[in-house]
Amino acid sequence: MSNDLFYLYDETEETRTRFVSFMVETVRFDLAITTTNRFYGKKLVINIQNGRSAIIGHDDLDEDGYLAYAFQLTDEEAEELRSFLAGVI
Numbered sequence: 001m002s003n004d005l006f007y008l009y010d011e012t013e014e015t016r017t018r019f020v021s022f023m024v025e026t027v028r029f030d031l032a033i034t035t036t037n038r039f040y041g042k043k044l045v046i047n048i049q050n051g052r053s054a055i056i057g058h059d060d061l062d063e064d065g066y067l068a069y070a071f072q073l074t075d076e077e078a079e080e081l082r083s084f085l086a087g088v089i
Helices: 058-062 066-071 075-086
Strands: 016-024 027-035 043-047 053-056
Touching: 027 075, 053 058, 053 066, 058 066, 058 075, 066 075
Parallel strands: none
Antiparallel strands: 016 027, 027 043, 043 053
16 A cells, blocks of 8 residues: 555635534434535534534535435434524535
């Protein structure tokens, strides 16, 4: 195995991260929501409980089934998350 790495990029950027935990019905969400210049206005949303993450913008919130797929949620859980993220994104 070679130690020669081929970097596509290696940059450091100041970001802002919001950590939020909330419950709806029977599901708890523990999220880290990072704002950066890298994703064209979208936010990096990380589910701290299972490590799943997605880059999310308003268009993604409107895409049917996207949150359920990205975070492995039921449709009902995804709708609760969408309702929260609509006020954050």
